[in-house]
Amino acid sequence: MEHRTTRLNRIADHLRANWQIYVLLAPTIIWFIVFLYRPMYGLQIAFKDYSVFRGIDGSPWIGFEHFHTLFGSDQFIRALKNTVIISMLTLLFGFPMPIILALMFNEVLNQTYKKTVQTVVYLPHFISTVIISGIVITAFSPSSGVVNTVLDWFGFDKIYFLTKPEWFRPIFIGSGIWQEAGFSSIVFLAAIAGVNPSLYESAVVDGASRWQMMWKITIPSIMPTIIIMLIIRIGNLLEVGFEMIILLYQPATYQTADVVNTYIYRQGLQVGQYDLAAAAGLFNAVVAFVLVMTANTISKRYSRTSLW
Amino acid sequence: MRKMKLASAFLMSTAIAPAAHADGHLQIVDEPLELTIHMHWPRAQGYNEEYPVELAAREMTGIHLIDATSGKNTTDHNEAINLLLATGDLPDIVGGHRIKDAVNQYGPEGAFVPLNDLIEEHAPHIKAFFDENPDIAQAISSWDGNMYYIPYLPDGKFGRAYFIRQDWLDALGLEQPQNVDEFYDVLVAFRDNDPNGNGLKDEIPLFQRQWEELIRYVTLWDGRSSGSDTYHDFMVVDGQLQHPYATEGYRDGMAHLAKWYAEGLIDPEIFTRGSSSRDYLLSENLGGVTHDWFASTSGYNASLEGTVEGFNFVPFLPPASVSGVRMEEHRRIPFKPDGWAISHTNENVIETIKYFDFFFTEEGRLLSNFGVEGDTWNMIDGQPVYTDEVLNGGIAVNTQMYEVGAQIQRGYWQDYRYEWQWTAEAAREGIELYDANDLLIDQFLGVAFNEDEQRVYDRNWTQIQTYMLERQQAWILGTGDIEADWDDYVAQLDRMGYNDVIEVMQAAYDRQYGN
Numbered sequence: 001m002e003h004r005t006t007r008l009n010r011i012a013d014h015l016r017a018n019w020q021i022y023v024l025l026a027p028t029i030i031w032f033i034v035f036l037y038r039p040m041y042g043l044q045i046a047f048k049d050y051s052v053f054r055g056i057d058g059s060p061w062i063g064f065e066h067f068h069t070l071f072g073s074d075q076f077i078r079a080l081k082n083t084v085i086i087s088m089l090t091l092l093f094g095f096p097m098p099i100i101l102a103l104m105f106n107e108v109l110n111q112t113y114k115k116t117v118q119t120v121v122y123l124p125h126f127i128s129t130v131i132i133s134g135i136v137i138t139a140f141s142p143s144s145g146v147v148n149t150v151l152d153w154f155g156f157d158k159i160y161f162l163t164k165p166e167w168f169r170p171i172f173i174g175s176g177i178w179q180e181a182g183f184s185s186i187v188f189l190a191a192i193a194g195v196n197p198s199l200y201e202s203a204v205v206d207g208a209s210r211w212q213m214m215w216k217i218t219i220p221s222i223m224p225t226i227i228i229m230l231i232i233r234i235g236n237l238l239e240v241g242f243e244m245i246i247l248l249y250q251p252a253t254y255q256t257a258d259v260v261n262t263y264i265y266r267q268g269l270q271v272g273q274y275d276l277a278a279a280a281g282l283f284n285a286v287v288a289f290v291l292v293m294t295a296n297t298i299s300k301r302y303s304r305t306s307l308w
Numbered sequence: 309m310r311k312m313k314l315a316s317a318f319l320m321s322t323a324i325a326p327a328a329h330a331d332g333h334l335q336i337v338d339e340p341l342e343l344t345i346h347m348h349w350p351r352a353q354g355y356n357e358e359y360p361v362e363l364a365a366r367e368m369t370g371i372h373l374i375d376a377t378s379g380k381n382t383t384d385h386n387e388a389i390n391l392l393l394a395t396g397d398l399p400d401i402v403g404g405h406r407i408k409d410a411v412n413q414y415g416p417e418g419a420f421v422p423l424n425d426l427i428e429e430h431a432p433h434i435k436a437f438f439d440e441n442p443d444i445a446q447a448i449s450s451w452d453g454n455m456y457y458i459p460y461l462p463d464g465k466f467g468r469a470y471f472i473r474q475d476w477l478d479a480l481g482l483e484q485p486q487n488v489d490e491f492y493d494v495l496v497a498f499r500d501n502d503p504n505g506n507g508l509k510d511e512i513p514l515f516q517r518q519w520e521e522l523i524r525y526v527t528l529w530d531g532r533s534s535g536s537d538t539y540h541d542f543m544v545v546d547g548q549l550q551h552p553y554a555t556e557g558y559r560d561g562m563a564h565l566a567k568w569y570a571e572g573l574i575d576p577e578i579f580t581r582g583s584s585s586r587d588y589l590l591s592e593n594l595g596g597v598t599h600d601w602f603a604s605t606s607g608y609n610a611s612l613e614g615t616v617e618g619f620n621f622v623p624f625l626p627p628a629s630v631s632g633v634r635m636e637e638h639r640r641i642p643f644k645p646d647g648w649a650i651s652h653t654n655e656n657v658i659e660t661i662k663y664f665d666f667f668f669t670e671e672g673r674l675l676s677n678f679g680v681e682g683d684t685w686n687m688i689d690g691q692p693v694y695t696d697e698v699l700n701g702g703i704a705v706n707t708q709m710y711e712v713g714a715q716i717q718r719g720y721w722q723d724y725r726y727e728w729q730w731t732a733e734a735a736r737e738g739i740e741l742y743d744a745n746d747l748l749i750d751q752f753l754g755v756a757f758n759e760d761e762q763r764v765y766d767r768n769w770t771q772i773q774t775y776m777l778e779r780q781q782a783w784i785l786g787t788g789d790i791e792a793d794w795d796d797y798v799a800q801l802d803r804m805g806y807n808d809v810i811e812v813m814q815a816a817y818d819r820q821y822g823n
Binding site: 051052053054055069073074075137141142143160162163250251252254255266267270271272273274276 | 386390393394396409413414417418419576577579580582766767770771774775777778780781782785787
């Protein structure tokens, strides 16, 4: 009993002493509660025959019927497969790009040149997805697009890229890298800036080349950042940027382009089947949770870097 | 004392009603009554309480509408109405764009008031309309047999027409094509013989703003693309429901369209060029033929005058199909899924239905179509005629009407005289040409599902349609051969539950239309 009161006292003392920090923390916690925890109550509609008018509580339970519907559907399975393929390819090609960019910026000596190039590669991040899609559609247009014009110069046949299933993924992933690689490199640049300069100084004394310094000092020093970013990315693996896909895909390219989120949009939201959409979203979240746990555990065991 | 009372009563009534309606025969309530309204529609997400039409209706009927629109920050009408229903706090009137599915689904659950008895007892003008148009009354009813909304009823028959560059025909010494073979020859000539005279083979013989509209051309081989003014809709043949994309006429038509596409007669970028293609291809003097709306398409003759030398884009009759049938598959649907409904929270149901009825009276109909008499129009020889300011105002007449609160998506009966007055001469001639021929076909007006049917439809249909569209584009693009794939395609439709969907559609159809 006495033990507990002293402990409570200690907590109260702690709060009194550091209250400013807790006040600063409060908005974030409130945001999480309002926008992430409270809506979890609504997740139950994944197991209900949901009617907007009857409400969440008034709708009858139907168990796992929505999940049966989803996994009984070839199109959902195909969407799942496409999601995994697109995510993996994005990870494979998209994840190293900002790191490479950051390393390259780090080696550039001319400050004006560096600033200009940085601005140029950051810029696409600030353009809305709709505009980016418009640029992509125009660039790949068979009659006036720059890509086909270049193909034409070299004597190749023009290709109607955006109706070819085999071209969808390269175009989508490529334009994604173009849009985000520059901006994502900022985190790694910041990490590089935090590397202790004395390491480089002693390396210079030892006669190391710039290439050796990059491999032996810079990359190992920013490895924790890289791993944390990788774990976060793995958690978002199933969250393919579907706005861009909706703007770029066609029934002709569904075969390779339709992902879980676009499937949810068509099957669930456009026709108002919120319960089915919630079931698909819940499935997505569970998979993401498992992925992030796995990645974190592996990283903790082998590199001692982890999110928690 | 008595005299004074009379005088003050007289003063009051003149204060409420304008001179034209001093008899107050349209008054619904003695004391002003306020009703809240949700009105989400494409031109404005909300109901403006200061619309001149609203002010006039207020004076005539005594009922004030108060804006209580939900989801004003979204342009998605379904989302807006679902948001409204989810909050549970319904305004007295729920109106606007695409409310039919929501009111017919949630009406039987108790969210909206059934209107049949109310119309019978309190709305003589609406009743008269439905007595004359019993098929519309059937078509808007929910599965329980009740009507839950008063629709926006468009007027006029024709929407889209075939358009061709008459000046190109003249330049090449050709006549307007009268059948599908002549049509093909004209398109080939447009492709090969440089009708725009710039020495380049850059003409695009056939183009569409919406790629779905391309499928409409299967009617030239006796196929069908849709049963209504919505793309990919079901159709009724001899009382039996079918989907056009599962019929053999569609197969034959698609085989020919694929051939046309491969030959370069159809815009190679038809799937991605998007809504600006008509602007672009016409103003660049590249496009030859399209199937599009009468009014807006004939408008290019005025707007491109001087820009494109000799530009003359005219409507022509649908070419006769292989079996000799001239068919214009697209027509205006006689009612829209837009309109207004009475929600279960409304405490003045009778006054509300009377207010709805007001817009079906002569005064109310003129008001909801043309705006306030004396402001935007005048009665000349018994016809409502827009003022010169409206007709030559530099802004489209429909936009001006939306601004005063006319032609907005309340439940009202459109008057075609509204549109005719500002339809370009070329389009008027086209409409008269189409009117003189028997081109139109019956439309499928939709069915209302009960809960079990809805579940079968929801579970299967979106997927089936997705599959149909995937194959459709593949066949046009030549990544599959429809003749060779057809049996597999039909078998796959069966596997995906096509017959289950047709079965519930048929059951709902028979119940609704009393077969």
